[in-house]
Amino acid sequence: MNEDRLDRVLVLIDEANAQDPNSEVWRGESYPKELLYGMRMTEWLDRLYPDAPDLLHIAARGQHIRRWEVPRQTYPDTREGYLQWRSYLYGFHADCVAQLMTQAGYDPIDIERIRKVLQKRGLKNDPDVQSIEDVACLVFLDYYFVAFAAIHDEEKLIGIVRKTWKKMSEHARSRALELEFPESVRALLATALEAA
Incomplete structure (x- = not known):
């Protein structure tokens, strides 16, 4: 049923x-x-x-x-x-x-x-809310971030990456680090995550 x-x-x-x-x-x-x-x-x-x-x-x-x-x-x-x-x-x-x-x-x-x-009530405290947020962040990074990066300036992108990273669990972050990006985007991500 x-x-x-x-x-x-x-x-x-x-x-x-x-x-x-x-x-x-x-x-x-x-x-x-x-x-x-x-x-x-x-x-x-x-x-x-x-x-x-x-x-x-x-x-x-x-x-x-x-x-x-x-x-x-x-x-x-x-x-x-x-x-x-x-x-x-x-x-x-x-x-x-x-x-x-x-x-x-x-x-x-x-x-x-x-x-x-x-x-999104209880992010960081409710495991189910956190799981869905993790998934949404990974979908964004995996499928939409490269196109998004092409139309926004670096300062804005760095801020968005840092906010996205902050919302993710360690488990999701480890999976995000495995994603493949073009060299230009990898450099931007590295800059964003230095202080994240």
Whole structure:
């Protein structure tokens, strides 16, 4: 029964994210952007925490559910605006996933647990919240950082790397150090991590 519920909710999350009008090409194939992101979160969860419980699989897959519905441009183009956007998204994603979990037959206790994880309540103190944050940081570094680095100045990138590093557990950091980057990005990462 639990496996059926898990499969059902993951399908519902994927169906929601498949509606993303934005696309990304990966290995020659086009995917809805947030569907691909969810797949990458699952991939890294399996790599980093192979014995992760079902609820973490749901949180990983739903981390960015329907994100395109709340564009960054709907908030001011400032640091404060960015933080307000991110804070709103935590609740938005939690609400979306909670609704699909209810539809798949999950009980209120499990749903509230996922809400806490997706709202990032208890980072550094709650192992599940930390696990999902680790996975999100590794997905960012592995799949998005090189392109991100190409459009931002070095000072901003160094700050972002340091903030990302600070949020990660030692386990995730050790895996991050195994990632391969172009030489220019490796130099920037080395500079950022000197004082991290």
